[in-house]
Amino acid sequence: MPNLAQNLVDSAQRDADAIALKLDDLAIPYGVLDQLTQRCAALLKSKGVGPGDRVGIMLPNVPHFAVAYYGTLRLGGTVVPMNVLLKGREVAYYLRDSGAKVLLAWEGFAEDAQKGAEEAGAECIIVEAQGFLGILGEHEPDTEVADRGTDDTAVILYTSGTTGEPKGAELTHQNLMRNVEVCLGLFGPTGDDVILGALPLFHSFGQTCGLNTAMKSGATLTLIPRFDPGKALEILERDAVTIFEGVPTMYGAMLNHPDADERDVSKLRLCASGGASLPVELLKGFDEKFGCKVLEGYGLSETSPVASFNHPDKERKPGSIGTPVEGVEMKVVDDGGADLPTGEVGEIVIKGHNVMKGYWNRPEATEESIDADGWFKTGDMAKVDEDGYFFIVDRKKDLIIRGGYNVYPREIEEVLYEHPAVREAAVVGVPHPDLGEEVGAAVALKEGQEAEPEAIQGFVKERVAAYKYPRLVWFVDELPKGPTGKILKREIEVPADEKAKGAAG
Numbered sequence: 001m002p003n004l005a006q007n008l009v010d011s012a013q014r015d016a017d018a019i020a021l022k023l024d025d026l027a028i029p030y031g032v033l034d035q036l037t038q039r040c041a042a043l044l045k046s047k048g049v050g051p052g053d054r055v056g057i058m059l060p061n062v063p064h065f066a067v068a069y070y071g072t073l074r075l076g077g078t079v080v081p082m083n084v085l086l087k088g089r090e091v092a093y094y095l096r097d098s099g100a101k102v103l104l105a106w107e108g109f110a111e112d113a114q115k116g117a118e119e120a121g122a123e124c125i126i127v128e129a130q131g132f133l134g135i136l137g138e139h140e141p142d143t144e145v146a147d148r149g150t151d152d153t154a155v156i157l158y159t160s161g162t163t164g165e166p167k168g169a170e171l172t173h174q175n176l177m178r179n180v181e182v183c184l185g186l187f188g189p190t191g192d193d194v195i196l197g198a199l200p201l202f203h204s205f206g207q208t209c210g211l212n213t214a215m216k217s218g219a220t221l222t223l224i225p226r227f228d229p230g231k232a233l234e235i236l237e238r239d240a241v242t243i244f245e246g247v248p249t250m251y252g253a254m255l256n257h258p259d260a261d262e263r264d265v266s267k268l269r270l271c272a273s274g275g276a277s278l279p280v281e282l283l284k285g286f287d288e289k290f291g292c293k294v295l296e297g298y299g300l301s302e303t304s305p306v307a308s309f310n311h312p313d314k315e316r317k318p319g320s321i322g323t324p325v326e327g328v329e330m331k332v333v334d335d336g337g338a339d340l341p342t343g344e345v346g347e348i349v350i351k352g353h354n355v356m357k358g359y360w361n362r363p364e365a366t367e368e369s370i371d372a373d374g375w376f377k378t379g380d381m382a383k384v385d386e387d388g389y390f391f392i393v394d395r396k397k398d399l400i401i402r403g404g405y406n407v408y409p410r411e412i413e414e415v416l417y418e419h420p421a422v423r424e425a426a427v428v429g430v431p432h433p434d435l436g437e438e439v440g441a442a443v444a445l446k447e448g449q450e451a452e453p454e455a456i457q458g459f460v461k462e463r464v465a466a467y468k469y470p471r472l473v474w475f476v477d478e479l480p481k482g483p484t485g486k487i488l489k490r491e492i493e494v495p496a497d498e499k500a501k502g503a504a505g
Contacts (some may be wrong), residue, residue, distance in 0.1 A: 002145075002147075002148070002173070002177075003073060003074070003076070003145050003146060003147065003148045003154075003173060004073050004148075004154050004173045004176050004177055004212065005037070005070045005073035005074045005145055006145055007177075007180065007212065007215045007216040008020075008030070008033065008034055008037065008066075008070050008215045009034060009145055010216075011030050011215055011216070011217075011218045012030040012031050012033065012034035014030075014218060015030060015191060015218060016029060016030055016031025016034075017029050017030075017031065018030050018191055018218055018220075019220045020032075020033045020066075020214070020215065020220065020221065021033060021063045021066060021220070021221055021222075021223060022220060022221070022222040022223065022239060023062060023063055023222075023223045023225075026063065028063050030218070033063070033066060033067070033070075035141055036067045036071075036133075036136060037066075037067055037070040037071045037074055038071075038074070038141035038142050038143055039071075039136040039137070039139045039140075039141050039142075040067050040068060040070075040071025040072075040136060041071045041072075041074040041075045041142040041144075042139035042140055042141060042142040043071070043125075043135065043136060043138075043139045044071060044072060044075055044077065044102060045075060045142060046139065047101065047102050047123055047125075048101060049072070049075055049077050049101055049102055050075065050076065050077070051075065051076030051077065051146055051148075051152075052076065052077070052078065052152070052153075053075075053077050053078065053100075053101050054077070054078045054079075054080050054098045054099055054100040054101065054156065055068070055072040055077050055078070055079060055080065055100060055101065055102050055103075055104065056080045056082055056091075056094060056095050056098070056100040056102065056103035056104065056105075056117075056122065057069060057072070057079055057080065057081050057082065057103075057104050057202070058082040058083075058084055058086070058091070058103060058104065058105040058106060058109060058113050058202075059084065059104065059105070059106045059127060059201075059202075060084050060106055060108075060200075060225045060226065061197055061198075061200065061201050061206075061223045061224060061225045061226075062106070062129070062223065062225055063223070064104075064106075064127050064129075064132055065201045065202075065211075066201075066211060066215075067132075067136075068104045068127070069081075069201075069207075069211070070215075073154060074142070074144070074145050074146065075142075075146055076146030076147075076148055076152070078098075078153045078154065078155065078156055079154065079155045079156070080094060080095075080098045080100050080155075080156045080158075080168070081155065081157065081201070081202035081203075081207065082094050082103075082158075082202055083200070083202055083483050084105075084106055084108075084109045084202075085109070085483065086109075086112060086116070087112050087116075088111075088112045088115030088116045088119065089116070089119075090116070091103070091112055091113055091115070091116020091117065091119075091120075092115075092116040092117075092119035092120045093116075093165065093166075094116075094158060094166075095116060095117060095120035095122045096119075096120040096121075097165075097168065097360070097361070098156055098168060098360065100120070100122050101122060101123065102122060102123045102124075102125060103116075103117045103122050103123070103124045103125070104125050104127050105117075105124055105125070105126060105127060106126075106127055107126055107127060107128045107129065107131075110126050113126070114126075148173045149173075150172065150173070150174040151172055151174070151357060152172060152173055153170045153171065153172055153357060153360075154171055154172060154173045154175075154176055155170075155171045155176065155207070156168040156169065156170055156171075156360050157169045157171060157203075157204055157301040158301075159300075159301050159302070167359040167360070167362055167365055168359060168360035168361075168362075169301045169302045169356045169359060169360075170356055170357040170358055170359070170360050171204075171304055171356055171357070172356075172357050174353065175304045175353065175354060175355075175356065175357070176208060176212060176304055178304075178327065178353040178354065179208050179212075179304040179305070179306050179353075179354050180208060180212045180213050180216050182306050182325045182326060182327075182328075182354075183208065183209050183212075183213040183306060184213065184216065184217060185325075185326065186272070186295070186297075186306075186309050186311065186312065186325070187209075187213065187243055187270055187272065187312075188270075188312070189213060189214065189217040189219045189243060190217060190218070190219065191217065191218035191219060192219075192242075193217065193219040193220070193242045193243055194219065194220045194222055194239050194240060194241045194242050194243070194267075195210055195213070195214050195219050195220070195221050195222070195241070195242070195243045195244075195245065196222055196224065196232065196235060196236065196239075196241045196243070196244045196245070197210045197211065197214075197221045197222060197223045197224065198224045198227050198232055198244070198245070198246055198250060199245055199246065199247070199275075199484060200483050200484055202483070203301075203483060203484050204299070204300075204301045204304065204305040205245065205247075205274055205275055205299075205305055205484065206245070206484075208304060208305060208306065209245050209272065209274075209305075209306065210245055219243075220239075222235055222239045222241065227250060227253075227485060229250070229253035229254045229256075229257040230257055230259055232250070232254055233254060233257060233259050233260065233263045233265070234259075234263070236263060236265045236268060237263045237264045237265060240267040241265070241267060241268060242267050242268060242269050242270070243268075243269065243270050243271075243272070244268060244270075244271045244272070244292075245271070245272045245273075245274075246271070246272075246273060246485070247273065247274065247275035247276055247484050247485045247486055248273060248275070248276050248277065248278045248279065248282060249276075249424065249481060249485040249486070249487060250485050251271075251273060251278065251282055251283075251286050251294065252282050252423065252424060254286075255282065255285050255286050255289060256423055256446055256447070260289060260290075261289070265290050265291075265292070266291070268290060268291075268292040269292065270292070270293065270295065270312070271286070271290075271292050271293065271294040271295065272294070272295050272296075272297060272309075273294055273295070273296045273297070274296070274297045274298060274299060274305070274306075275484050275485075275486050276486045276487065277321075277392050277410055277413075278294070278296045279413065279414055279417040280318045280319045280414060280417075281414075281417040281418050282417060283296070283318050283319075284318065293312075293316065295309060295310045295311075295312060295316060295322075296309075296310055296320065296321055296322065297309035297310065297321060297322060298321035298322070298380075298390070298392065299354070300378060301356075302355065302356045302369070302376060302378075303328075303350055303354045303355055303356070303376065303378075304354040304355075304356070305354075306325055306354065307324065307325065307328055307330060307350050307352075307354060308321050308322045308323055308324045308325060308328070308330055308390055309321070309322045309323075309325055310322035310323075311323065315387075317385075317387075317389050319391060319414070320385075320389040320390060320391050321382075321389075321390050321391070321392055322389060322390065323387075323388050323389055323390070324350075324352075325354075327352050327353050327354075328350065328351070328352035328353070328354055329350070329351045329352055330348060330349070330350050330351075330390060331348075331349055331384075332344070332345070332346040332347065332348060332349075332382055332383060332384055332390075333346050333347055333349055334346050334347075335347075337349075337371070342383075342384055342385065342386055343383055343384070343385070344383060345381055345382070345383045345393050346381065346382070346383075347377060347378065347379065347380065347381060347382075347396060348378045348380045348381075348382050348390065348392075349371075349375040349376060349377055349378065350375065350376045350378060351373070351374045351375045351376065355370065355374065355376045356376075358370065379395060379396045379397065380392055380394075380395055380396065381393040381394050381395070381396050381399065381408070392410065393408045393410060393411070394408040394409055394410045398428075398489060400427070400428070400429035400437050400439055401429075401436055401437055402429075402432075402435050402436065402437050402438060402439055402467055402468075403434075403435040403436065403467065404436075405467045405468075407427075407429075407439055407467070407468050409426070409427035409428065409489075410427075411464070411468070412427045412439065412441065412460060412464065412468060412469070412470060413425050413426065413427050415459070415460050415463045415464060416441060416443065416456070416459075416460060418459075418463075419451070419456060419459050420446075420449075421445050421446055421449035421450070421451040421456075422443055422444075422445065422446070422451075422456070423444045423445055423446040423447075423449075424443070424444040424478075424479050424487070425441055425442065425443045425444070425479075426441070426442050426479050426487050426489055426492055427439060427440065427441050427470060428440050428441075428442070428489055428492055428494070430472055430494050430498065430499060431499075438471050438472060439468065439469065439470045439471060439472070440470055440471075440472040440473070440474075440494055440498060441456070441460075441470035441472070441473045441474075442474060442475075442476050442479060442492050442494075443456060443473060443474070443475055443476070444475070444476050444477065444478060444479055445475060453473035453474065453475070454473075456470075456473050457469060457470060457471070457473050471501075472494070472498045472501055474494075474495050474498050479492065480492060
């Protein structure tokens with residue numbers, strides 16, 4: 001099985017002048033990118049990095065990310081992508097846990113990067129927008145691409161770790177290359193396509209579906225270092241973007257942006273959504289306004305990430321994450337691991353070429369999450385319809401049990417998004433002395449809109465069973481979000497007066 005970096009090398013040989021990466025006015029052809037990765041490989045080799053060694057990459061969505069990523073892989077090294085917003089202590093944890101020898105970190109985050117690297121005993125190379133090219137220029141290109149076996153680790157992706165410390169999912173060259181093949185089949189990119197790289201490249205969705213898929217197909221990846229809906233709309237028009245990949249909050253922010261009607265996005269032919277459930281109202285609204293079909297899919301860091309999708313050549317079912325991709329099996333099981341019939345809610349388990357090798361240096365955690373037959377337990381609750389389409393109901397841990405009844409936040413959120421004044425919403429459980437948990441909703445309103453908590457409450461009450469509607473509703477300016485723009489429920493703070501209402505029963 002060849003090295004994942006071979007995808008870039010092949011595209012550079014096919015058409016060296018085609019544009020691989022764009023960042024505003026900067027355009028980097030495939031031939032130039034390939035040479036820069038050769039020099040980066042030589043730089044890392046001079047620091048003692050060889051096959052199997054880990055290299056931390058703490059870079060935003062800038063061309064330097066691709067240079068460091070493929071430079072490491074060419075050597076046969078393992079990439080450890082890291083969120084640029086990590087603090088010194090967290091940087092040290094990632095480097096120490098992975099045993100990384102070197103950290104390549106962006107100049108804007110140098111202080112925490114250096115602090116963490118020092119603590120972990122790793123060498124920190126600060127990557128400056130201009131200066132890094134000078135450093136690379138000091139090294140003769142290393143044109144070799146190391147041979148890697150099917151089971152050799154290409155990337156260690158740290159999962160966000162809602163419980164305990166983050167764990168590193170080991171993704172092999174085969175995992176990632178097969179997942180890129182899946183994306184080629186789903187999105188059909190060619191050298192004529194322009195993909196908007198709005199998703200963080202240090203995250204699996206942006207890395208596989210954006211960067212690696214673009215490099216394999218010879219498409220152009222146009223980058224946005226930090227997502228901003230106005231800037232994204234501007235790039236869609238400016239670069240005649242044909243493929244957009246994002247998480248639901250990105251779709252919502254673009255749809256509700258004042259420039260949404262002004263921009264010419266007529267070249268957009270395909271949109272892909274993942275990372276969290278896409279509310280049906282959002283999907284419909286985006287379809288209508290932008291005249292472009294949004295295909296929703298599903299996956300996790302541990303599954304490289306793509307596991308299922310609404311396929312472009314099959315029926316698209318709003319609210320569904322589609323059917324398993326080629327070479328991947330998915331099913332829904334009960335707590336004992338037994339298969340459940342159509343329509344019943346259970347946990348999604350996944351088996352196939354996309355499932356990680358395991359958690360780095362965590363045999364017990366690996367054993368807990370992947371059974372003897374190779375089925376990976378996702379922790380996501382879903383049901384399957386008679387056509388084999390999967391519908392996510394919720395994260396197992398987000399389930400609210402109110403007075404013995406199960407309330408799935410996703411279902412209530414779908415109703416909240418139907419309210420004309422609601423921009424974003426998240427439903428969480430609030431401790432209650434008699435019921436165990438009460439249903440609470442944090443709501444962000446659209447600009448210029450007003451609403452009373454009671455009105456929102458009443459709106460939902462009319463549409464769901466009496467035990468499900470949120471008794472507690474409060475307004476926020478913004479919901480807390482992770483690096484990909486995914487709403488972080490664990491960081492939602494329930495206002496003291498709402499907590500008191502819940503506690504008072």
